[in-house]
Amino acid sequence: MRREPEDTVAGPEDGVAGTVEAVRFDRVTKRFGEHTVLDGLDLAVGRGERVTLIGPSGSGKTTILRLLMTLERVTEGVIHVAGEPYSHMPSGHGERGAGAGPGGPDPKAGLVPASERYLAARRRGIGMVFQHFNLFPHMSVLENVVEAPVHVLREGKEAAAARARELLGMVGLADKVDARPTRLSGGQQQRVAIARALAMRPEILLLDEVTSALDPELVAEVLDVLRDVARATDITLLCVTHEMGFARDVSDRILMFDRGRIVESGRADQLLDEPTHERTRAFLRAVR
Amino acid sequence: MSGFLAELGRALPRLGEGLLVTVESTVLGAGLALVLAYALGLMSGSRSRAARGAARTVVEFFRGTSLYVQLFWLFFALPMLGFRLEPLACGVVALGLNFGAYGAEVVRGAVAAVPRAQLEASVALGMGPGLRLRRVVLPQAHPLMVAPFKNLLVQLLKATPLLSLVTVPDLTFRIDQLRSATGDTAAAYLLLLAVYGVLAGVLSLLMNALERAAKARLGTGGDG
Amino acid sequence: MWDGEAAWAALPTVLEGFGITLVATVLGFGVALLLGLVLALVGRAAPRWVAGPVNAAAAFVRSTPLLVQLFAAWVLVPALDALVLGVLVLGVHYAAYLSEVYRTGIDSVPKGQWEACTALSLPRRRVWRAVVLPQAVRNVLPPLGNYAVSMFKETPLLSVITVHEMFHEASSFGSTHFAYLESFTLAAAVFLLASWPTSVLVRRLEARLAKGA
Numbered sequence: 001m002r003r004e005p006e007d008t009v010a011g012p013e014d015g016v017a018g019t020v021e022a023v024r025f026d027r028v029t030k031r032f033g034e035h036t037v038l039d040g041l042d043l044a045v046g047r048g049e050r051v052t053l054i055g056p057s058g059s060g061k062t063t064i065l066r067l068l069m070t071l072e073r074v075t076e077g078v079i080h081v082a083g084e085p086y087s088h089m090p091s092g093h094g095e096r097g098a099g100a101g102p103g104g105p106d107p108k109a110g111l112v113p114a115s116e117r118y119l120a121a122r123r124r125g126i127g128m129v130f131q132h133f134n135l136f137p138h139m140s141v142l143e144n145v146v147e148a149p150v151h152v153l154r155e156g157k158e159a160a161a162a163r164a165r166e167l168l169g170m171v172g173l174a175d176k177v178d179a180r181p182t183r184l185s186g187g188q189q190q191r192v193a194i195a196r197a198l199a200m201r202p203e204i205l206l207l208d209e210v211t212s213a214l215d216p217e218l219v220a221e222v223l224d225v226l227r228d229v230a231r232a233t234d235i236t237l238l239c240v241t242h243e244m245g246f247a248r249d250v251s252d253r254i255l256m257f258d259r260g261r262i263v264e265s266g267r268a269d270q271l272l273d274e275p276t277h278e279r280t281r282a283f284l285r286a287v288r
Numbered sequence: 289m290s291g292f293l294a295e296l297g298r299a300l301p302r303l304g305e306g307l308l309v310t311v312e313s314t315v316l317g318a319g320l321a322l323v324l325a326y327a328l329g330l331m332s333g334s335r336s337r338a339a340r341g342a343a344r345t346v347v348e349f350f351r352g353t354s355l356y357v358q359l360f361w362l363f364f365a366l367p368m369l370g371f372r373l374e375p376l377a378c379g380v381v382a383l384g385l386n387f388g389a390y391g392a393e394v395v396r397g398a399v400a401a402v403p404r405a406q407l408e409a410s411v412a413l414g415m416g417p418g419l420r421l422r423r424v425v426l427p428q429a430h431p432l433m434v435a436p437f438k439n440l441l442v443q444l445l446k447a448t449p450l451l452s453l454v455t456v457p458d459l460t461f462r463i464d465q466l467r468s469a470t471g472d473t474a475a476a477y478l479l480l481l482a483v484y485g486v487l488a489g490v491l492s493l494l495m496n497a498l499e500r501a502a503k504a505r506l507g508t509g510g511d512g
Numbered sequence: 513m514w515d516g517e518a519a520w521a522a523l524p525t526v527l528e529g530f531g532i533t534l535v536a537t538v539l540g541f542g543v544a545l546l547l548g549l550v551l552a553l554v555g556r557a558a559p560r561w562v563a564g565p566v567n568a569a570a571a572f573v574r575s576t577p578l579l580v581q582l583f584a585a586w587v588l589v590p591a592l593d594a595l596v597l598g599v600l601v602l603g604v605h606y607a608a609y610l611s612e613v614y615r616t617g618i619d620s621v622p623k624g625q626w627e628a629c630t631a632l633s634l635p636r637r638r639v640w641r642a643v644v645l646p647q648a649v650r651n652v653l654p655p656l657g658n659y660a661v662s663m664f665k666e667t668p669l670l671s672v673i674t675v676h677e678m679f680h681e682a683s684s685f686g687s688t689h690f691a692y693l694e695s696f697t698l699a700a701a702v703f704l705l706a707s708w709p710t711s712v713l714v715r716r717l718e719a720r721l722a723k724g725a
Contacts, residue, residue: 488575
């Protein structure tokens, strides 16, 4: 899946770590009925970059992750992944996709909304960990992790199981492979969910408030695992969290959102220690 | 009463045959109903408008017209259109269509009750629609279907005496013969009620075991 | 093949029967509503030696076929008029089901509601009338509607004890004019026309109650 550099990401003031583009949002607007969640968003994330999105709830952070995971469709604008259109596909790519609203003429010249088939192939490079874990309750821990590699990537069962055990060992759950997810604590379930996402060898990992549903004493074990993942891999991370310590540890860059727009962005320590925007200061005061 | 018992003893083999016919029509009717329930239920939850519309029409039609009318229509009216079905086949088809329509609602409801988050997780793992249905949705929907299916199955069993009205020699038919032979109407019908009560009880026990097994597969409570 | 004239001729007979069908459904359901409530309250509040047998009898009625119950009642109580007997058997059969509906409706009122009533020292009558029943009714209305529709569709059974409801009329018209196709199709259509809108209404009610809950 790795490709040669195709484009560089501008904006040294944003403190971009990678120089190759993993994700680009091009004037992306998302509306739910009357309600505008994202408003003409431009955003670029470099390959291997770790970006944390912060801001009050309802400011559009989670929607960005859900758009990338194709759980929602853009209303306007185009999302690119690895330099290629993602929310849309080149016209004449075979079938026509399901409709999206009219967008600006520029970003989607020659593009039509992506079909389900187009998306099915492209989203395999992206993994997601959910706030409420979303493990499959009818499968054991090991079966949860093995499921997609075997049935989506068509890996051999033995090889997939071996790798699943390795990943479960990495998240500290080697002894729980045969347990039912419902028997585990929230922290353990979330660690299984992380192993399950990593088993697909994603190039981009989306973390959607992964500790928000956990009891306070279980938060650390999950964040420690994620710190390890960040250290040991060159995976691109997009992370929505209210854990500012974690954000500081893993992020190359932090984006402050408010009402569907980025109000401030910068290096982690810079934004957390010397926020320039009043909204950022108020938000940081509130969460600390 | 003793005359009744003596007659009952003589009639026992025929009653056994009748019981077999009752069981046979229950099993065949339920089998047909199950197939239809899945086909129509999954179609009603489909994204295609045409498939949904077709399934809804069929379901509403067979739920809305009474089972009794359907059975008699198949037995008396269908031959006038040039098709004649055996009495037992009429019964099985009527039971299958009617209970299949009710079962379709069960399948649709159970599939819809699987949390959306489960679908999102399977999308995030790159699963296509077929895989999502087969590996994630149906395994979680099945335990929800068992209890309503149990009720439908008992209802179906209780509907089988109707078949005696179109000359199917089931248990009710045989006991009615016994009644005419002995003239002991009360004893015959009380016996019949008791036998159906036992049959329904056995069916419930079987389905309860199935339900426990299905629930055990899901672990105890919580949707993960 | 289809004979439009025969269908036209069958229409008045079938509709006349439909009147009886409606009467049987309304009366039968009235009996079921009242008797079902009594059964639910007895099953819940009466001493064990009363509640136990009553619950067992209700379970037995639920697990045996309506057709056989009708036959049995017909021969055991020959003095009663067929329609009255049919209404009673329908009513008892469905009361056994409705008692379960009432019971789950009452059980679905959260325990905290009872505790709040205790904390407020509300009198028992007031607890039922102002707190429990209004909340239980929301939960039982849709299943009650569904049972009403299914009772309506079971009324053809009354024909076996010579009640002249719609199905009986369609059947006898069919045999005398050799027009089963027309008369039964007509009866099916009337059933569909009457029960389908009712089902839709019940489903709307269900959706509205679910949203408001």
